[in-house]
Amino acid sequence: MTRADEQPIPLSTRVNRLFEWGHRRGDPEQTNEEVALALGDRLRRPVEPQMVESIRDGSLADPPLDLRDAVADHFEVSRVYLSGSDYGYVDTQVRLCISARDAGVRSLSMRSLADPDPAGGALPRQAMEELIGLLARLTD
Known part of the structure; x- marks a missing residue:
């Protein structure tokens, strides 16, 4: 979203x-x-x-x-x-995948990264943003 x-x-x-x-x-x-x-x-x-x-x-x-x-x-x-x-969640997924690849992550399971439902079934955008930040530090 x-x-x-x-x-x-x-x-x-x-x-x-x-x-x-x-x-x-x-x-x-x-x-x-x-x-x-x-x-x-x-x-x-x-x-x-x-x-x-x-x-x-x-x-x-x-x-x-x-x-x-x-x-x-x-x-x-x-x-x-x-x-x-309503592309924000997908944009975060794309940026996460780029960051993971550039940090040398060999495998990333995206099964649980469907657009989150109100019950909170998928990884929240904020958590993905935090992962992007952590991965960026690995490539610095």
């Missing part, structure tokens, strides 16, 4: 986080060309690398919904992350 007191995270920032997340430690990020080709396969129509670049640099701030969904599917995150306004 995105909290009322949080500033919105631009779509370009969220997409760039997916590029940052979508590779193994030590490997390069996927290129705009590679992602455009994969999106074209998903959508069954050509997607130009310039369109991906425009989303990433913010010059295309409101791409079509099917393209946002295809990007989310490509990087295997909830479509809410790019298509909804």
